[in-house]
Amino acid sequence: MAKPDHTLIPLALSGPAVLACGAWLKNTLCLTQGNQAYVSPLIGDLATADARHRMDKAVQQLCQDYPLPPEIITHDLHPDFYSTQFAQAYAQQHHIPTLAVQHHHAHIAAICAEHRLTQPVLGLALDGVGLGTDNTPWGGELLRVDGAHFHRLGHLATLALPGGDRAAQEPWRMAAAALARLNRGDEIMQRFAHQPAAETVAVMLASHLNCPQTSSMGRLFDAAAGLLEISSIQSYEAQAAMQLQQLAEQHGPVTALAEGYRITEDNDLDFSPLLSALIDCHDAKRDTSYAAALFHATLIAGLTTWIEKTASQHNITYLALGGGCFHNAVLRQGLADRLSAHSFQIFSARQMPPDDSAIALGQAWVALQSNRL
Numbered sequence: 001m002a003k004p005d006h007t008l009i010p011l012a013l014s015g016p017a018v019l020a021c022g023a024w025l026k027n028t029l030c031l032t033q034g035n036q037a038y039v040s041p042l043i044g045d046l047a048t049a050d051a052r053h054r055m056d057k058a059v060q061q062l063c064q065d066y067p068l069p070p071e072i073i074t075h076d077l078h079p080d081f082y083s084t085q086f087a088q089a090y091a092q093q094h095h096i097p098t099l100a101v102q103h104h105h106a107h108i109a110a111i112c113a114e115h116r117l118t119q120p121v122l123g124l125a126l127d128g129v130g131l132g133t134d135n136t137p138w139g140g141e142l143l144r145v146d147g148a149h150f151h152r153l154g155h156l157a158t159l160a161l162p163g164g165d166r167a168a169q170e171p172w173r174m175a176a177a178a179l180a181r182l183n184r185g186d187e188i189m190q191r192f193a194h195q196p197a198a199e200t201v202a203v204m205l206a207s208h209l210n211c212p213q214t215s216s217m218g219r220l221f222d223a224a225a226g227l228l229e230i231s232s233i234q235s236y237e238a239q240a241a242m243q244l245q246q247l248a249e250q251h252g253p254v255t256a257l258a259e260g261y262r263i264t265e266d267n268d269l270d271f272s273p274l275l276s277a278l279i280d281c282h283d284a285k286r287d288t289s290y291a292a293a294l295f296h297a298t299l300i301a302g303l304t305t306w307i308e309k310t311a312s313q314h315n316i317t318y319l320a321l322g323g324g325c326f327h328n329a330v331l332r333q334g335l336a337d338r339l340s341a342h343s344f345q346i347f348s349a350r351q352m353p354p355d356d357s358a359i360a361l362g363q364a365w366v367a368l369q370s371n372r373l
Helices: 048-064 082-094 103-114 165-168 171-181 184-193 198-207 215-229 240-250 273-284 289-315 329-338 356-371
Strands: 005-010 018-021 029-031 036-039 072-075 098-101 121-131 139-145 149-155 317-320 345-348
Touching: 018 048, 018 345, 029 072, 029 240, 029 356, 036 356, 048 082, 072 149, 072 198, 098 103, 098 356, 103 121, 103 149, 103 345, 103 356, 121 215, 139 215, 139 273, 139 289, 149 289, 165 171, 165 215, 171 184, 171 198, 171 273, 171 329, 184 198, 184 289, 215 240, 215 273, 240 289, 240 329, 273 289, 289 329, 317 329, 329 345
Parallel strands: 018 072, 072 098, 121 317, 317 345
Antiparallel strands: 005 036, 018 029, 029 036, 121 139, 139 149
């Protein structure tokens, strides 16, 4: 029986006890016992010593609360996460194997675990960031997930992150990256003259200096908010994206931009035409709420076409939607409405949120599937 503060997820299969250590942000833990998964309360972001201490104590408590000790411990691919380092140290101390699980694989696996799915699914994972298998920051992924395995079938066209992680806090930097992608980098200093680092960022983008590429949907939202001057500097996570959503909700539905996206030969989804249109909206002093609604409508149209095309090519009808961007009700409901007209069976977060607090559950599910091989 689950403890009162734990979330019990009944699973479609049984296996050895797995301890999953979760992500860096919105950290939770998960311990499996037979065909049941027990998810801890939210521990939070692991950036502070206090949070890390809470995680240490939570692992101890979780393992005391249930009879079967962990036989496998799982963690994220990122080597610098405290949760990863904890898992590796715990495994060494207790002489048990570890399993690293890619972040977006875990997002989709969490949906599969909740819905007791064991067949292959097409997974759309949209979030801020997760380390990919190619050691680059992912965040807009179309995956074929089959239990312990996944294959990256496509991703959002990448944008540069000028200054690395700092770009995630400053949407104007992502807007500058969008200008550079559109071959309009010479406009950066003029459009962001009020930003002291504008010249430096323009030079960084032109010289590809400290500008890792990301496929993140979260950063695409930031770029849109920066181009529309809705948000330049964020005070909290996903602030710019939430402001865009609120403006879109205020305006109401609009028709998607014709030819506002393109799908490349490599099956990457490129919203460059949409970003260009947002610049035009800003420069023409169009209503910002209309521009925000246009952004959402075109995202939904592009994602729908991309999913339909990929699902048809791979003969998959089960679709799982995971990642923090699915907190956005306009995006979530709009996509579900468009896709429901087709033959998809759509699965989304139910007991757990769609964000990183479900990563531990997904990691545990992948480990159980791995044990079947």
